[in-house]
Amino acid sequence: MGTEKMTNLATSQPATVSAKTIDALITPSLLLDRNRLERNIQRLAERAAKLGVVLRPHMKTAKSIDVARQVFPGEPGPITVSTLAEAAYFASHGYRDMTYAVGLSPASALRAMEICHRTGADLKLLLDTVEQADALAEVRAATGVTPSVFIELDCDDHRGGLKPEDPRLLEVADRIVAAGARLVGVLAHAGESYGLNTPEALVQAAENERAATVRAAETLRRHGHACPIVSLGSTPTAHFAENLDGVTELRAGVYMFFDLVQHGVGVCAVDDIAISVLATVIGTKPEKGWVLIDAGWMALSRDRGTASQAVDQGYGVVCDLQGHMLADVIVSQASQEHGILTVRPGSGKPMPDLPVGTRVRILPNHACAMASQHEFYSVVSGDSPEIDARWDRIRGW
Secondary structure (H helix, E strand, C coil): CCHHHHHHHHHCCCCHHHCCEHHHCCCCEEEEEHHHHHHHHHHHHHHHHHHCCEEEEECCCCCCHHHHHHHCCCCCCCEEECCHHHHHHHHHCCCCEEEEEEECCHHHHHHHHHHHHHHCCEEEEEECCHHHHHHHHHHHHHHCCCCEEEEEECCCCCCCCECCCCCHHHHHHHHHHHCCCEEEEEEECCHHHHHCCCHHHHHHHHHHHHHHHHHHHHHHHHCCCCCCEEEECCHHHHHHCCCCCCCCEEEECHHHCCCHHHHHHCCCCHHHCCEEEEEEEEEEECCCCEEEECCCHHHHCCCCCCCCCCCCCECCEEECCCCCEEEEEEEEEECCCCEEEEECCCCCCCCCCCCCCCEEEEECCCHHHHHCCCCEEEEECCCCCECCEEEECCCCC
16 A cells, blocks of 8 residues: 555544544544433432432542533532542532542642632542641641541541541541641541442441441540531442431442443443443454454553452453443453453353454443543443534543
């Protein structure tokens, strides 16, 4: 092929930015199904209302103002963020009530209060040590902003935080007040729920999370701390909690999109998963039972969260262009820009005919990780090939 012909082919490719249909997208590309998104949002909103708590969605998964507007179609509501880049981004779009649900460092506390000073946002911080609490005095002096602070609780040995019975709970609370900061409450996350897979275990995890968080709040109140906010949540426990007495707000994030890990836990159906990566078949090796696609771990992420579950989904489940699952076909291997599709071991089903040029969709093991590999969503509705919109997303820290 001559140089001129190659150049013409390259320049004739439709630009992803202006693509009107899935067929016109450059692959790999991130798709978001609006119908599934809306259904997922509504499901948890109704559940939070039934349980009598405020829903504070975690935007760490979507990282998109357009997705946030689906959650809050009117005025901006309370949200959770995982990075200060997210905090600044959402503050620039009018969000004022935010919780930064990552343990602070002195530098991050300073950056957070600078965002508050610049935008007027109330960005609540998270800590669990006296050293962090003491640092708030300098942050307050440097920025002129009084920090609002949660004490992080450990309800299931999953991450950081203090146990509700830890005597340091009161010491940290006292030091927060001494630093001139505002103690707004306690915050817990039942991360161990991701390792469960029965309704009974999930209900129990949700109750354990509730009871631990409420105990800590009651301890603080008995010693003179108001503790107005009692915040908890993970996507599994948010969907399986039967009673949230004593809790004021519920947090969850991946519920907007769901993923194969959540399916393995038992929180959602595969048909609830709202994002996927569009990929193109670029080769076949029939003698090995392989089909090669142009989406590797740079597009799908290296997350193998289903490997420890009853059903290992490889690097993702494969669907046809309309989003219908191909029986037992998974991405079994991934390098930087290549994925290898195979039939699941032990299946006995044949590999479907997927000639070079065929387009497929890959469902994520972990929606947060897959989405983070991309700069925008191409929004679709169901099995329609039309692209409704392009929604940008924030990246970085």
